[in-house]
Amino acid sequence: MDNLMFCYQCQETAGCSGCTKIGVCGKKPEVANMQDMLIYATKGLSDIASRLRESGKTISKEINHFITQNLFTTITNANFDEDSIMERIFTTLSLKSELLNELDNKEGLTEAALWEGKTKEDLYEKAPSIGVLATENEDIRSLRELIIYGLKGMAAYTKHANVLSYDNEDIDIFLQNALAKTLDNSLTADELVALTMETGKFGVEAMALLDKANTSTYGAPEISSVKIGAGKNPGILVSGHDLKDLEMLLEQTKGMDIDIYTHSEMLPANYYPFFKKYTNFHGNYGNAWWKQKEEFESFNGPILMTTNCIVPPKDSYKDRLYTTGNTGFPGCKHIEGNIGDHKDFSEIIAHAKKCPPPTEIETGEIIGGFAHNQVMALADKVVDAVKSGAIKKFVVMAGCDGRMKSRNYYTDFAKALPEDAVILTAGCAKYRYNKLNLGDIGGIPRVLDAGQCNDSYSLAVIALKLKEVFGLEDINELPIIYNIAWYEQKAVIVLLALLYLGVKNIHLGPTLPAFLSPNVANVLVETFGIAGIGSVEDDIELFFGN
Ligand code: SF4
Ligand code: SF3
Secondary structure, X not given: OOOOXXXXXXXXXXXXXXXXXXXXXXXXXXXXXXXXXXXXXHHHHXXXXXXHHHOOOOOOHHHHHHHHHHHHHXXXXXXXXXXXXXXXXXXXXXXXXXXXXXXXXXOOOOHHHHOOOOOHHHHHHHHHHOOHHHOOOHHHHHHHHHHHHHHHHHHHHHHHHHHOOOOOHHHHHHHHHHHHHOOOOOOOHHHHHHHHHHHHHHHXXXXXXXXXXXXXXXXXXXXXXXXXXXXOOOEXXXXXXXXXXXXXXXXXXXXXXXXXXXXXXXXXXXXXXXXXXXXXXXXXXXXXXXXXXXXXXXXXXXXXXXXXXXXXXXXXXXOOEEEEOOOEOOOOEEEOOOOOOOOOOHHHHHHHHOOOOOOOOOOOEEEEOOOHHHHHHOHHHHHHHHHHOOOOEEEEOOEOOOOOHXXXXXXXXXXXXXXXXXXXXXXXXXXXXXXXXXXXXXOEEOEEEOOOHHHHHHHHHHHHHHHHHOOOOOHHHOOEEEEEEOOOHHHHHHHHHHHHOOOOOOEEEOOOOOOOOHHHHHHHHHHXXXXXXXXXXXXXXXXXXX
């Protein structure tokens, strides 16, 4: 049977090989095909933009932002709304023809750069021929997709920096050049491997840019205990990763009897000094993204999805689910506002006023805020603990969570760790063990949460600083184990960034990416010692056995 779609960009892809009828995530074939078309048109636009730059012309910031957002729109669980994706495709096509008019030498332009479509039918007709499987050689396909997924992750982080008015044009230029190169049939596998490594390099840049944007705007995260119980007022739950949206909502609810809660990847907002001044900023409600069907139900009030991860909502709360930015879900109200715009959340606020307060699902507090500044402020204590042998190993367990049962591994692994091991985490993977009460070592908690997935950068900075403090030659001499959980494309850029920084022997689970062909997987295994996970017992023995 012919595929209705083809997508294998996330860890939960059907049968560990590819979603071909409907996404495990709930993405319908029409949406998957339009996402492919959006990527295709964006590659074409990037090809033209790169050539215009080569000829000495400048590309506007608006176009750079637009391209970045196109990639972000196609990240797993961000946008399920075919109409909004189509609208982006048509805007991309018209930007493409405008730029094409400015280009004097059109020789050698790719088909993606030249293709024009005017109607929905044109898009439907074109889509089946331009997707992932259009690249026949499986190694070239694998490397192209590895690069594209890395770029999607990079785009997400860049966009978060852009909304805080931080830009780095070098990143935009690289992103567009790399995207155009995924169309270049003359590139060999070796050249694509080199481009993959360069993607990691710019991944580090993008995360550094976002770190600067976040900490300059909101202060350096500090150790904080975050309430996880529910209050008495009606609430608004903010999910996703966009701190600027949260800021605007907190401003607009100041002095009202409406509590603002974070959900999933928004939890680390509670660690920033800036947000602590809002008295209606209540704390965190719920867990990682995939539990939202139950938790959004019991929250009782409106939910704002600022970025991924959306799970197709149940009818019981669909009218309470709002999207903004690059997210979308058909039938859910979208709050408009581009980069730099003021967003008007009055409709959500009015909605909240009519809702009962959240049903309490747990009580207590969790501790986080161990981003690089905070850990370095504790450096003496940490170094002493390592020197005295009180801390034997750090275990980086950053990344994503997901709904597969096999992810119980991470909870069991955390529980089975020797008591002299400290977990360094970031991303929504933390929800597998951040409520376990694993205790502390001489006042240093055994789970150090640096923040969102993009704050994995903090973990790299911490590792580099420790290397310096201990006077080591190689980052791999540190007593750090990497056991990372991945799900979507931001984890891909984090992985490429770590590889670029020279980190070896990363364990990746719960399964290796389906988009790695056997040969490409071999390169990663042989060059970087990448491995999967085994049973908890075997892995504990592997990492801690004598
Ligand atoms: Fe399947 Fe993941 Fe693609 Fe969704 S994002 S269609 S689950 S591979
Ligand atoms: Fe999570 Fe989607 Fe990846 Fe940001 S919210 S880490 S999965």
